Amino acid sequence: MVYSIRKTTAFAKDLATSQVFLILWEGRIEVIKRIKLPEWILLFLLILLLGIGINKLITYPNKLVNKKDNIQAEKVEEDESNSKYPDIHLKTFSKETDTYTYSISNPETKSEKINSSINRWMKRQKESFLKTVNINEKTLRPAHLNIQLETNRITKDFYSLVFRTYANQGDVNEQEMVKVFNFDVKKEQFLTINDVLDLDKKNLDKIKEIIWEELQENKELQPYLNKKQTYETLQEPDDWQWSIDRKGLTLYWAEYEITEGFAGTVEVSIPIKKLYVFLQDHMDSYLQMSKEQQVEKKKITQKELKKSFTHGKYIALTFDDGPSPQGTPQILKTLKEYDAKATFFMLGNQVDYYPDLARKVIEDGHEIGNHTRSHPNLSKMSEAYIKKELEYTNEKIEEVTGVTPRLIRPPYGIYNDNVVECAKENNQSIILWSVDTLDWKNRNGSAIQKIVQNESTPGAIVLLHDIHSTTADALPKLLKTLKQAGYQFITVSQLLDWKEKEGVSLYYGSRK
Numbered sequence: 001m002v003y004s005i006r007k008t009t010a011f012a013k014d015l016a017t018s019q020v021f022l023i024l025w026e027g028r029i030e031v032i033k034r035i036k037l038p039e040w041i042l043l044f045l046l047i048l049l050l051g052i053g054i055n056k057l058i059t060y061p062n063k064l065v066n067k068k069d070n071i072q073a074e075k076v077e078e079d080e081s082n083s084k085y086p087d088i089h090l091k092t093f094s095k096e097t098d099t100y101t102y103s104i105s106n107p108e109t110k111s112e113k114i115n116s117s118i119n120r121w122m123k124r125q126k127e128s129f130l131k132t133v134n135i136n137e138k139t140l141r142p143a144h145l146n147i148q149l150e151t152n153r154i155t156k157d158f159y160s161l162v163f164r165t166y167a168n169q170g171d172v173n174e175q176e177m178v179k180v181f182n183f184d185v186k187k188e189q190f191l192t193i194n195d196v197l198d199l200d201k202k203n204l205d206k207i208k209e210i211i212w213e214e215l216q217e218n219k220e221l222q223p224y225l226n227k228k229q230t231y232e233t234l235q236e237p238d239d240w241q242w243s244i245d246r247k248g249l250t251l252y253w254a255e256y257e258i259t260e261g262f263a264g265t266v267e268v269s270i271p272i273k274k275l276y277v278f279l280q281d282h283m284d285s286y287l288q289m290s291k292e293q294q295v296e297k298k299k300i301t302q303k304e305l306k307k308s309f310t311h312g313k314y315i316a317l318t319f320d321d322g323p324s325p326q327g328t329p330q331i332l333k334t335l336k337e338y339d340a341k342a343t344f345f346m347l348g349n350q351v352d353y354y355p356d357l358a359r360k361v362i363e364d365g366h367e368i369g370n371h372t373r374s375h376p377n378l379s380k381m382s383e384a385y386i387k388k389e390l391e392y393t394n395e396k397i398e399e400v401t402g403v404t405p406r407l408i409r410p411p412y413g414i415y416n417d418n419v420v421e422c423a424k425e426n427n428q429s430i431i432l433w434s435v436d437t438l439d440w441k442n443r444n445g446s447a448i449q450k451i452v453q454n455e456s457t458p459g460a461i462v463l464l465h466d467i468h469s470t471t472a473d474a475l476p477k478l479l480k481t482l483k484q485a486g487y488q489f490i491t492v493s494q495l496l497d498w499k500e501k502e503g504v505s506l507y508y509g510s511r512k
């Protein structure tokens with residue numbers, strides 16, 4: 001855990017200077033008292049001359065400074081030798097006038113794009129500082145702005161530059177804040193927090209909790225923390241100030257942003273282990289995690305996934321007899337709106353006629369199963385005919401979508417040993433259903449709705465058809481009701497995997 005609390009140490013230096021001046025002045029009076037008149041006059045002249053000389057010495061550089069003011073000149077300290085960071089050089093700009101001083105650490109990368117973003121931000125900081133300076137011009141102590149830099153080279157090309165801005169307006173008003181730039185210097189790209197973490201609504205809520213817990217760990221800081229403020233600052237991930245490496249994610253807040261009372265800027269590091277499940281896949285290689293770390297990450301992620309499956313209410317919607325222009329496109333659109341995945345048992349001939357629709361089904365992340373070529377009652381057919389019906393469809397689906405079906409649904413739910421044999425040969429599962437909506441028969445939205453509502457249970461397989469517009473029309477309401485009841489919609493293969501993991505025997509459903 002890293003954190004920091006900063007306190008002001010301000011007036012001491014000024015106070016010391018003025019005391020020294022007083023002592024000198026009193027000393028001069030003592031000397032003057034002891035001297036007689038003629039010598040007194042001589043000494044007076046001498047002091048006068050000296051005074052003029054010193055005054056000149058003092059005012060001359062002052063005039064130079066004022067001149068510099070007019071042309072906005074700055075003192076620049078630059079390291080021309082090889083930088084420790086191969087792609088970044090550092091310049092420190094400083095300036096001193098009667099009313100203010102500032103010093104700014106200004107890194108310069110090889111990328112113009114990155115430089116201009118950083119410089120834009122710096123310019124804004126400087127301008128807003130100078131604006132307040134002009135208002136308070138008559139204050140006794142000069143205002144000061146310090147922009148300080150902490151350079152973190154995370155991997156070869158990935159840098160995290162942490163700027164700390166300290167602005168003191170000359171009186172007690174002071175402000176300390178943190179700004180971070182994360183970028184890939186070679187790709188000339190800034191990294192956003194969404195590149196790093198998968199921040200959907202559910203994940204964001206969990207991450208907020210983790211951050212809050214971690215902040216609480218800091219006992220010094222804990223009494224000052226305000227939960228409501230903290231959660232508010234985390235609401236918009238794009239506004240977070242953060243940096244990341246293999247060890248953890250660090251978040252930064254300005255003074256008073258999440259604390260009440262004087263607690264300085266706040267910094268917290270979340271151990272990367274606690275964030276494994278939220279990390280985007282490419283971050284393994286991006287952060288150059290070790291093999292051991294990657295294995296550990298995988299273990300934790302899988303454990304979490306299993307946990308979420310156990311607690312989930314899953315249901316598999318299936319659509320038979322398509323693809324068809326009458327139902328499939330509209331159904332795909334609705335499924336997308338509800339973030340639902342489904343399984344389409346397709347007829348080989350329909351796939352041959354509408355290959356684009358089949359492709360779209362796969363592109364949208366759904367599953368395709370084999371429903372034979374032409375919908376025969378397989379129990380009435382020869383072994384060779386069964387084989388031809390199933391194999392034509394396997395090949396057609398593979399040819400059009402590039403995906404080999406794992407599942408077979410026999411038409412009318414009727415099958416015999418020859419069908420089972422054929423499925424085994426191709427390593428496919430025979431899938432029936434547990435909820436029959438009878439949508440092909442009643443062609444009525446509210447009837448479908450009623451059946452699904454009454455018969456759905458976690459792990460159910462629901463039979464629908466994507467060749468009827470009535471089914472397509474009924475789908476939005478159906479999905480809405482099931483979602484409100486806590487259901488999540490997954491494909492049949494996902495459902496089987498889940499059941500296997502949970503030790504439940506394979507469930508093919510039954511035909512009524």
Ligand code: ZN
Nearest residue numbers: 320321411412
């Ligand atoms: Zn069918």
